[in-house]
Amino acid sequence: MSLYLEATRPVLFEREECDWAYFGLGSSALFSSATNIYWVTAKHVIENQHQDINSVRVFPSESSMRSIPFEALLKIEDDPDDSDYADLFIAQVNNAEFQSSGDAILTAQRVDDGLLPSSKLCFGDELFVVGFPGESRAIDYEEFKIKYQRSIYVGTYAGNAIMQHCHKISFRTDHGLNDFNGLSGSLVYKMLLVGNIVQPLVVGILLRGTASSSSGYFVESDVLHFAIQKSEK
Numbered sequence: 001m002s003l004y005l006e007a008t009r010p011v012l013f014e015r016e017e018c019d020w021a022y023f024g025l026g027s028s029a030l031f032s033s034a035t036n037i038y039w040v041t042a043k044h045v046i047e048n049q050h051q052d053i054n055s056v057r058v059f060p061s062e063s064s065m066r067s068i069p070f071e072a073l074l075k076i077e078d079d080p081d082d083s084d085y086a087d088l089f090i091a092q093v094n095n096a097e098f099q100s101s102g103d104a105i106l107t108a109q110r111v112d113d114g115l116l117p118s119s120k121l122c123f124g125d126e127l128f129v130v131g132f133p134g135e136s137r138a139i140d141y142e143e144f145k146i147k148y149q150r151s152i153y154v155g156t157y158a159g160n161a162i163m164q165h166c167h168k169i170s171f172r173t174d175h176g177l178n179d180f181n182g183l184s185g186s187l188v189y190k191m192l193l194v195g196n197i198v199q200p201l202v203v204g205i206l207l208r209g210t211a212s213s214s215s216g217y218f219v220e221s222d223v224l225h226f227a228i229q230k231s232e233k
Contacts, residue, residue, distance in 0.1 A: 004114075004200040006107040007031075008187055010132040010148045011045055012057040014067075024049055027131030027185040027206075028058060030068075030093075032108035033228055037093040039068065040224060041185035042207050044087055053091055064104035069094040074227050084163035085219045087207050090227055109187070109202055111228055116190055116201035118167060118220035125157040127169055129206055129216075131186025133177055153183075157190075161217045167204060171214040180209040180216065188218045 011026030026045035031038045039058055046052065057067040071094035076086045098106065109115075129152070136149035153175050158168035169188065186206040191198050202221050209216025 002200075003107050004109060004189070005130060005150060006061070007109045008130045008132075008150060009039075009058050009060075010150075011041055011185065012059075013049060013051045013055045014057045015055065022057065024051070025134045025182040027183055027187075029185075029187045029202075029205075030058075030060075030106065030108035031111050031114075031224070031228070033111045033232060035232060036228075037095055037098075037106065037108055038074070038111075038228060039070065039091045039093060040205060041089050042087050042205065043089040044207075045185050046089060056091075059104075060098075060102060060106040061104040064102075066101060066103045068102075068106070069097040071097075072231075074231050076223065076227055084207065085165035085223050088205060088219050088223055088227070090224065092231070111225060114200075114202060115221040115225055116192065116203045117222055118165075118203065121157050121167070121190070121203060123157060123159050125190060127155050127157055127203065128189045128191065128200070129153045129155060129169070129171070129183065129186050130189065131183040131206065133180065134182035135177055135179070136182075155214075155216075158215070163217070165220050165223050166207070166217050167220060169206075169209075169216050169218060171209070171216065173214050175211065175214065177211045179211045183209060183216075 013024040028041035070091045072092040074090035155169045155171040158170045188204045189200045204218035206218045
């Protein structure tokens with residue numbers, strides 16, 4: 001599997017004292033700076049399922065049995081008049097604890113050279129959304145597992161959204177989904193030719209979308225980059 005795909009992870013929650021411990025919908029991704037690793041999703045993915053960071057379970061790979069430990073939350077400064085971009089949720093991974101107890105390699109999208117500023121986007125640019133739609137999830141009651149499928153959807157950049165730091169995407173109408181449940185928190189990529197290599201760069205994180213209109217909007221990667229830079233100063 002391509003490394004940029006492995007960095008995208010489904011969102012799960014764990015409830016105690018229950019025969020079926022894991023549940024939930026949502027998409028997310030792991031990012032790395034020179035010093036830290038971060039888990040990123042949309043805040044409403046957690047809040048709409050009445051959960052918090054303590055019940056989040058994100059596994060570094062499909063074969064892992066140990067979820068990633070967290071140690072801090074990053075604050076997104078929001079404007080009281082327009083706070084949609086503050087729907088971005090960023091948690092810092094406890095890397096020391098993960099290194100001592102993790103059972104799989106953690107793959108993350110690099111922040112220093114893996115993001116593309118929104119100023120580089122042009123109307124009509126082809127974009128790719130990578131996430132875990134709810135329609136692809138199924139419960140295997142014999143193996144006591146939630147099975148999920150990572151999916152890629154193609155769209156085009158449709159310009160600035162009304163909300164500050166947010167942008168519109170028009171999906172191809174052959175996406176095959178009845179709804180976009182589970183796709184909030186997905187990464188939005190643009191493939192850029194760097195030398196002789198096509199490099200997938202993150203332009204944003206999908207916040208919401210509507211399958212019937214094949215449209216959605218995402219918060220630009222600049223917000224993520226600024227929040228991480230600010231926390232590491």
